[in-house]
Amino acid sequence: MSAGELTSLGFARLGLSVYTFRTNPPEIKGGAAMFQFRVSDEPVLSQGDSPDFLLCFNQEAWNLHGNSLRPGGTLMYDPAQCALPEHHKAGRVIAVPMDEIARKEVGAPLSKNVVAIGVMAAFAGMPIENMRELVRQKWGKRKAEVLDANLKALELGYQYTHDNLPEVADLKLPPSLKPGTAIILTGNEALSLGALCAGMSCFFGYPITPASDIMEWLARKLPMVGGTVIQTEDEIAAITACVGAGFAGAKVATASSGPGISLMVEGLGLASMLEVPMVVFNAQRSGPATGMPTKTEQGDLNLAVYAAHGDAPRIVLAPRDVESCVYTSIDAFNLAEKYQTPVLVLSDQTLSHRSQTIPRPDIDALMTEDRKRPDVQAILSAADEDDLGVGHGYKRYELTPDHVSPMAVPGVDNLPYVATGLEHNEHAHIDQSPFAHSVMSDKRHRKIEAAAQEPGYTELYGNPNAKIGIVCWGSAAGPVEEAVGILNARGVSAKGLYLRMIWPVRMKEILEFARHCDVLVVPELNYSGQLAGLLRSKLYGLTRVPIVSITKVTGLPFGAVEIADHVQENLPNAGDRKRRSTGQHETRREG
Secondary structure: OHHHHHHHHHHHHOOOEEEEEEEOOOOOOOOOOEEEEEEEOOOOOOOOOOOOEEEEOOHHHHHHHHHHOOOOOEEEEOOOOOOOOOOOOOOEEEEOOHHHHHHHHHOOHHHHHHHHHHHHHHHHOOOHHHHHHHHHHHHOOOOHHHHHHHHHHHHHHHHHHHHHOOOOHHHOOOOOOOOOOEEEEEHHHHHHHHHHHHOOOEEEEOOOOOOHHHHHHHHHHHHHHOOEEEEOOOHHHHHHHHHHHHHOOOOEEEEEOHHHHHHOHHHHHHHHHHOOOEEEEEEEOEOOOOOEOOOOOOOOHHHHHHOOOOOOOOEEEOOOOHHHHHHHHHHHHHHHHHHOOEEEEEEEHHHHHOEEEEEOOOHHHOOOOOOOOOOHHHHHHHOOHHHOOOOOOOOOOOOOOOOOOOOOOOOOOOOOOOOOOOOEOOOOOEOOOHHHHHHHHHHHHHHHHHHHHOOOOEEEEEOOOOOEEEEEEHHHHHHHHHHHHHHHHOOOOEEEEEEOEEEOOOHHHHHHHHOOOOEEEEEEOOOOOHHHHHHHHHHOOOOOOOEEEEEEOOOOOOOHHHHHHHHHHHOOOOOOHHHOOOOOOEEEEEO
16 A cells, blocks of 8 residues: 555656555455556546556465456566466566565565565656655654665665666656646545535544544644544434534534444434534445445445435535545535535545545635524514513524525524424424424425535536436546547447436436437446436436446446446447337346
């Protein structure tokens, strides 16, 4: 992981676009780990399908990843730790005694990975001083002998490459490359940065993979701007603390993964009933139960949209990449404040831990929104004697044209009210009459319907008149955008629609997108095709366009070529309107 992080950071600081993907072992004692990065002088949309260059530290790495190498690609391995089979796909094989160099020449076996950094950096033509600076930043706070050993390992890796290995021209950096103004962040860091930009002042959480990085990052940064981070005893305490802080006027958030979100469901219902703004980040992982905690999946869409006893409306967003994480986080807080409702943000393991280069956000240009507040003086002036014992006539849940009521802040606005999970009337007094429950249920649902009209929550790729439409959400958007380009280059008419807002459903954009289509394809990383099922329920009777679900549950993300090949091989007649289906739906699963 350190080798991948530092090498990819070195590329990023030279001005290249970097997109990483990593898998960690689920065992605390350690296990097989993989770090993959894709770099280009053009924007990178996905992690790619087959590596051009594969570095194997040991036999286990070759056994797990040898078949992933692109035919004719470059393989680098440690001959003391890895025995290659007689037949393999590599076009160029490079043996580097990394273990021997680290043990005998550096005198520190653990610096083997830094030897590898030196070799890779030398192959790419990266300036050694750039890498020295990164090594100093990484290990400079450790004991002096640790830093000295790693600097020596870096030098020896560079030197070994120049003295013993042939130049590999196709791995060289572009000659005119110049450092840019981009920054490199992980998805979790980007979500956290967005929360700071939005004005979040309180965060409550409980550790869980792969969401823990959010709380750890905020624990270092939020106090610098006067905010508070509290690690609670469990997820139930975290969500109810959010309810309390949101009631008290704070912009507030929590973060978890599927198992923790399950525990938060009752608290989400309470926030919906109280109409309290809050943001909940869900870094999805493979499930159910403990599942595969360090692998990726998009299995919590139904949980995010529907999980509630009774009807508890909320807004659900899903960023597509690291840059999108920054702005989706800001938008989540703005929507929560505007509509006084919980907003769930669906990330996933690969997006949470992926690092990408993104343009530096212009913080001063970002727009933030605060909740609607009451006109205290007007309410007090209009109050009569009978109102004085019931909140001075203040209607916390007033029925307004936009269904959003002014929200008083306790201790700031002199308009006290009782906030309760029981059904209530406009004054927030407990009222369990049929009329009150009907009116307030309608209010809670109708206020978020307007969110479906908010601009900027969908993206269209490709020819708007294409016959094959691919609808996606979350981190599948990058591979889908790239796949659309591949299909059109192959002569297959295709387009893509990315839904950054999943709930409420963007019916206007989806129906317009489907208008010219013979088929809608929905690739997603879950077994049951959750977005496909949601779309079928909403589109039934409105369009006869069939919906084909492509699902994958390997713990790995989609590749762009993988999606393009599937569409081309399995939907060869999708562009022929004469063979159009009359509404049948099917699901295809990838192994």
